Amino acid sequence: DMSPVKLRCQANAACVDLMVWAVKDEQGAENLCIKLSEKLQSKTSSKVIVAHMPLLICCLQGLGRLCERFPVVASSVTTTLRDFLVVPSPVLVKLYKYHSQYHTGTGEIKISVTNEHSESTLSVLSSRKSQNL
Numbered sequence: 001d002m003s004p005v006k007l008r009c010q011a012n013a014a015c016v017d018l019m020v021w022a023v024k025d026e027q028g029a030e031n032l033c034i035k036l037s038e039k040l041q042s043k044t045s046s047k048v049i050v051a052h053m054p055l056l057i058c059c060l061q062g063l064g065r066l067c068e069r070f071p072v073v074a075s076s077v078t079t080t081l082r083d084f085l086v087v088p089s090p091v092l093v094k095l096y097k098y099h100s101q102y103h104t105g106t107g108e109i110k111i112s113v114t115n116e117h118s119e120s121t122l123s124v125l126s127s128r129k130s131q132n133l
Helices: 004-022 026-040 046-051 053-069 071-086 090-102
Strands: 108-114 120-127
Touching: 004 026, 004 046, 004 053, 026 053, 026 071, 046 053, 046 090, 053 071, 071 090
Parallel strands: none
Antiparallel strands: 108 120
């Protein structure tokens, strides 16, 4: 038995999948990339983010599929994904805060970026106390 919120979230994720599948040209792909990027950068409460996780994952997958089908959008998608991970996005900050409330740990965020050869290109370690997350 699914809750109405979970059902709506999964329905929205299915709609994202259909929109990615239905894109016919590069302009449509670019427009959809912008919308998916906006969703990934949206500022919502931690509880909503956790509930919308399937939709957020679907947006990330959709960006990847659009890059495969329309290589012209790869540059802007790469920028979006870099910002999502490294800036970090409001979604990741809220997930970190949500996770920190229920798990004790070192209180640090570690971000490692590697290239296609698994060679480290960037490593950031920040203490939670020095950053106002």
